[in-house]
Amino acid sequence: MKKILIGMAFCLLFVPKSFSQGNTEYTGGFKINFNEDGSKYLRMIAWGQFWAQYNDNAPEDQSDINLSVRRARLLTFTQLNNKFLILSHFGLNSLNGSNLSPTGKGESSQLFYHAFWGEWKVAKNFYAGTGLHYWNGISRLNNSSTLNFMTLDNNRQSWAVLGLSDQFARHLGVYVKGRVGRLQYRVSYNEAITNTLDAANDPSPNGRAVYRGRELLGSADAGKVFQGYFDYQFLDEESNFLPYKVGTYLGSKKVFNVGAGFLTHKNGVVVMDGAGNLEGENVNIFAIDAFYDAPLGEDGSAITAYGVFQNNDYGRNFNLGPYGTGNMIYGHVGYLIPSAPDKSRIQPYLSYQTRTIDAIDANATRLGLGINLFMTGHHSKLTLEYANSKVGNGDSNGIITLQAQIYL
Structure with missing residues (x-):
């Protein structure tokens, strides 16, 4: 394990200078203008994240080194005015x-819509939209961009209802979004999915809550998801x-x-x-957070810091992988x-x-130590x-991950 870690670190820190580039080469990605001033346009952004992982606790019959495509994405947006x-x-x-398919027709091999929404400007600094959207509530990390994380990936528990609602x-x-002075806001009213990640679990007498309200109680009783x-x-x-909230600005702001x-x-x-x-119980999640990102001087150094407290109430004794009723404190800092x-x-x-997990009266912890090498920014x-x-x-x-990212 030590040899693998040293080898990965060597590859990361000693990339030949010929690969070193500045951000000035990036001028906004691929954009098709439909008029001379660029106010009518189609913008396209493509990115990929590629992982090599070493797991020191892998089962004996499984490889402890694995390769994967963490994300392969294409995002487009357009305005005529x-x-x-x-x-x-x-x-x-x-x-x-493990999830590649022989002819590329398996579920994990298929592209799917992560988002599709339309938005209208109602008034100055006030917009409304509808569709499959990412205008989430709870915290900055629940609205984070996957393009410019400071850490390897997002804090998993911050996507607090991923696959549940x-x-x-x-x-x-x-949704509606906008700003009043220096206060920005986003609020949405949403449908909940029926086939949740908890679908394989059935309620038991005086047991834990199961996230199947829409399925077992019906859409009228289960209600909608309200967040901001x-x-x-x-x-x-x-x-x-x-x-999409930025993870680190690299001293540019x-x-x-x-x-x-909430x-x-x-x-x-x-x-x-x-x-x-059977009885229904409400899910209530609340968070407060702070984000600081700034240059430290004229030498190009900068600091990025973030902290959040999140209270998760998924109902009685709820515990399902990364989700659990209890409290969470998370933070990261980079230099x-x-x-x-x-x-x-x-x-x-x-x-x-x-984070605390009420169902088992215990805590869960995660420590991450990492380093980024920016060859052309993010x-x-x-x-x-x-x-x-x-x-x-x-x-x-313990898991060691080496990621290569490109986005255009």
Whole structure:
């Protein structure tokens, strides 16, 4: 394991200088203008993330080194004027040797819509939209972009209802977004999915809640998903043209935001009493967070820091993989080492999460230690991360991941 870690670190830190490029080469991706001033256009963004992972706790009959395509995505959006927009986002996730299919027709090999929505400008700084959207509530990380993470990937528990009430962190519904002064907001009202990740589990007398409210109680009783996120921008203001929150600006902006958000789903889960009667319970999730990203001087150094407290109430004794009723504290911090913007740049980082799981009266923790090598900002980068996670009194699990990312 030590030899593998040293080898990966060598590859990450000592990339030949001929691969080093500056961000000035990127001028906004592929854009087709339909008029001279560019106000009528079609914009396309493509990206891929490729993983090599070493798992020190893999079963004896499985390889401890695995290769995968973590994400393969294409996003397009277009405007004929600033009064309306349509966006589509499709791709696939986590394609590996275990879910490849012989002829490319298996479920994991298929592209699917991550998002598809239309949006209208109602008034200055006020917009409304509908469709399969990503205007989420709860926290910044529940709205994060996968293009510009500072850490290897998002904090998994921050996508708090992925596969429970939504399709891969996107809900089908209506939303409004906008700003009032320096306060930005997004609020949405959504359908919940019927076939959830909890579908294989049945309610048991006085047992844990199961996230099957829409299926077992019917759509009328289960209700809709209502969520929102609000953040006050003390320094440079971030764009809210698209919903995707930036992970790190690499010192190009000076941002300090404090936010709060929520998600509530009436009768989203179902419990069974001692007599076998089914009852619905509400799902309520709330978070407060803060984000700071700023240059530290004229030498190209910068800091990125984020922290969140999240209260998760999925109902009585709910515990399903990354989801569980209880509290979560998560934070990360990264330091961009001084370097000229047109050279390769290095950013070590640290992340830590701890959360309580009421169902087992125990804690879960995750420690991440990583380093980014930016060859052309986020458009061409390598990330090496060691993560160690533990649930309750179980054994800890260490995973080393090397990621290569390109986006255009």
